[in-house]
Amino acid sequence: MSAPLPKRIIKETERLQNEPVPGISAEPHEENARYFDVWVDGPDGSCYEGGKFNLELFLPDDYPMCPPRIRFLTRIYHPNIDRLGRICLDVLKNNWSPALQIRTILLSIQALLGAPNPEDPLNEAVAKQWKENQPEAIKTAREWTQLYAQKK
Amino acid sequence: MSDSNSTGHSSLSPPPPGSRRSPSPGGTSVSTQIALRNMRRLEARRNMEENHYLTQKARNCNLNPPVDLRALDYVSKYDDNLVCPICRCPLVDPVLLMDCDHCFCRECIRQTWTTYSPLGPKGDCPTCRMPAKLGPRASTSKILVNILDDLVVKCPKSENGCKSEIKRGEVQDHITIYCGYAMVECKDSGCGQSVRRKDYDLGCLHYNVSCESCQQNMPKAELETHWQLQCPDRQVKCDLCSSLIYYRDREEHRKEACPAVNVPCPGAPLGCTNKSRRAHLDIHVKGCVLAKLGPVLDAQKQRMDEQESAHKLINRKLEILETGFTAMQDILSANRSGPPDNGSTETLIVPSRSRAESTATDSTRIASADDYDFPVPPSNRGSAIEPESPPTTNTTRSSTTPRTTATPRSLTSPPLRPAPQAPFPRPTDLPPPTTTDFDLASPFSTTAPGADGPYSSPLHHLLSMHESLRDEMARVSAALTELDGRHSMQILNENLRTRDEIAYLGGQVAGMGRQVHWLTSAQLQRQTPGGSAAAREVGTGASAGGGGAGGSVEGAVNAMSTAATALRGAARVVNVGGGQGSPTSPGMRRGVSEEGRTKL
Numbered sequence: 001m002s003a004p005l006p007k008r009i010i011k012e013t014e015r016l017q018n019e020p021v022p023g024i025s026a027e028p029h030e031e032n033a034r035y036f037d038v039w040v041d042g043p044d045g046s047c048y049e050g051g052k053f054n055l056e057l058f059l060p061d062d063y064p065m066c067p068p069r070i071r072f073l074t075r076i077y078h079p080n081i082d083r084l085g086r087i088c089l090d091v092l093k094n095n096w097s098p099a100l101q102i103r104t105i106l107l108s109i110q111a112l113l114g115a116p117n118p119e120d121p122l123n124e125a126v127a128k129q130w131k132e133n134q135p136e137a138i139k140t141a142r143e144w145t146q147l148y149a150q151k152k
Numbered sequence: 153m154s155d156s157n158s159t160g161h162s163s164l165s166p167p168p169p170g171s172r173r174s175p176s177p178g179g180t181s182v183s184t185q186i187a188l189r190n191m192r193r194l195e196a197r198r199n200m201e202e203n204h205y206l207t208q209k210a211r212n213c214n215l216n217p218p219v220d221l222r223a224l225d226y227v228s229k230y231d232d233n234l235v236c237p238i239c240r241c242p243l244v245d246p247v248l249l250m251d252c253d254h255c256f257c258r259e260c261i262r263q264t265w266t267t268y269s270p271l272g273p274k275g276d277c278p279t280c281r282m283p284a285k286l287g288p289r290a291s292t293s294k295i296l297v298n299i300l301d302d303l304v305v306k307c308p309k310s311e312n313g314c315k316s317e318i319k320r321g322e323v324q325d326h327i328t329i330y331c332g333y334a335m336v337e338c339k340d341s342g343c344g345q346s347v348r349r350k351d352y353d354l355g356c357l358h359y360n361v362s363c364e365s366c367q368q369n370m371p372k373a374e375l376e377t378h379w380q381l382q383c384p385d386r387q388v389k390c391d392l393c394s395s396l397i398y399y400r401d402r403e404e405h406r407k408e409a410c411p412a413v414n415v416p417c418p419g420a421p422l423g424c425t426n427k428s429r430r431a432h433l434d435i436h437v438k439g440c441v442l443a444k445l446g447p448v449l450d451a452q453k454q455r456m457d458e459q460e461s462a463h464k465l466i467n468r469k470l471e472i473l474e475t476g477f478t479a480m481q482d483i484l485s486a487n488r489s490g491p492p493d494n495g496s497t498e499t500l501i502v503p504s505r506s507r508a509e510s511t512a513t514d515s516t517r518i519a520s521a522d523d524y525d526f527p528v529p530p531s532n533r534g535s536a537i538e539p540e541s542p543p544t545t546n547t548t549r550s551s552t553t554p555r556t557t558a559t560p561r562s563l564t565s566p567p568l569r570p571a572p573q574a575p576f577p578r579p580t581d582l583p584p585p586t587t588t589d590f591d592l593a594s595p596f597s598t599t600a601p602g603a604d605g606p607y608s609s610p611l612h613h614l615l616s617m618h619e620s621l622r623d624e625m626a627r628v629s630a631a632l633t634e635l636d637g638r639h640s641m642q643i644l645n646e647n648l649r650t651r652d653e654i655a656y657l658g659g660q661v662a663g664m665g666r667q668v669h670w671l672t673s674a675q676l677q678r679q680t681p682g683g684s685a686a687a688r689e690v691g692t693g694a695s696a697g698g699g700g701a702g703g704s705v706e707g708a709v710n711a712m713s714t715a716a717t718a719l720r721g722a723a724r725v726v727n728v729g730g731g732q733g734s735p736t737s738p739g740m741r742r743g744v745s746e747e748g749r750t751k752l
Contacts, residue, residue: 099237
């Protein structure tokens, strides 16, 4: 932590605070400016609508050469998000590009909530349910959203 | 700096490769061998020069590290299109990717590609993901470079005090050549330390001085920097609100005053999660219900705490009062269980009358009487009685007490009171005496654990109990005085009769005594020789009176002794009955017996 914060992170943080993305908020921790506390609203029209999902985001030392590490803290019923909150999203892995930013990544995650992809699952059980009985899966996702994703 | 470094290389390094190349074609003849030797000498010298230059440069670099153009503060506004998508700064040494024509800093794209594909300078375009590589002429047109270099920036030494604002393209030169705050070697060559360029002419400044405000020791050369950057008493601008504050106070400023710091809503303890800048907090507070409720709830909580402590105090007082109350009950119950032996109080004291009657009916009667007389105390103050069964305890309790008090009564006659029960409490001295004997009979403790009393507060109940007890006491004392009077009258009457009888007996005894005296004197006269005639007269008189003289005397003496024993018995009876009722009888009796004895 002795190294000064790269200009890019400072600029991104400033921009996230000054021009926040609607439905997304990211606040850096006071002790560690590379650690963000993120809240993402469930996209309208999806089964996560009305939920407020808490995520943690960490910018590694190599950022922006390597992707940020993001994890859901709120429980969520989603075929691409496992029980520990890890997210299966290409731009967070192989398809990371240094031209991406925190805000674009968070938008991608919001989009992932709106469009679950059971063909590339991280949570097999959920993905199976999603494929076999989608209405039931969506109902469960709604229930979970009601149960866990109500911000106090 | 990397630019200047590479240019430095290019100006010096080309000759050696050239020199190396020249000998290779013709290396056989002697002349060429000499030429080769010269060449090598030249090469060695050049190498030495180059090394010297490089060390110089390295020292220079150490003193003033190459400027990082990305860390600069840009004064002029720049178009978003001039920003590198990777480092988010105005492009530094921009390059164009082949095929997609996206533009990045050379260093950024190199880093990206070495991170992702260690194979070489090619990979996907970070923006459009097209396979891309750097062409042979990757550099962008001069016009873009000029635009970027014309951006005005602050001198990187602005923190140290340099106020100059320069074009970005000239920053490096500014630092290495002009900036007064860049470091150069000390004028004193033996010193070996560095000094700011503007202080160069002041001579060696590496002697110790102490800061005027914080008294810290340091070299003179560093004093100014110390004032500007380190002294705790210096003035600094707050990063967030850009107001001038003392460095020493900056933490406090952040915590207390800085209007740009995000602070939680005052209603946060109540659950408001809003965080807003201190300056804008008022706006939020105006609309936040929780923040408005905060002080009210605080006041309420404080009041609750106060009430709780007061409640505790009252509880303690109540406890003390209750223990006092039980003590009073014990005392009073002892007083109350006293009177029942007395038949004369029947009309006055209801419960005691019931107790004075037969032991069989006693128990139930007392229980009912007690229940009637004393409303139950609300709480049983830790006595050993089970609160569930007051009637049973009552009966056992009361059935034992009357028995103890009744037994002496059955042995003696009703009017005569047994001696051990003499100490009756006078109405004047209420509390302590003789209580322990009657503790068992405490009617209060037995009635105590009943249903809830009719009194709302224990204090009221206590007061009413006190009143009723006082009434009871008054009745008891009145009964006692009356009893006392009656008793003394009875004794007086009894004594009068016996005294009369004794007086009558005394008279009789006296008459008999006179008769005896007369008879004995007559016999004595007859026995004397001088008076034989007289004695004869007496004897004749006696015989004439009937019977022998000797026999008659003996009979008289016998009658006397029986009379004396009868008297003795009568005196004893009077003694026992009245005590001091017949003070005359013992003297009389003694007088009679003495008379008899002396006469005999």
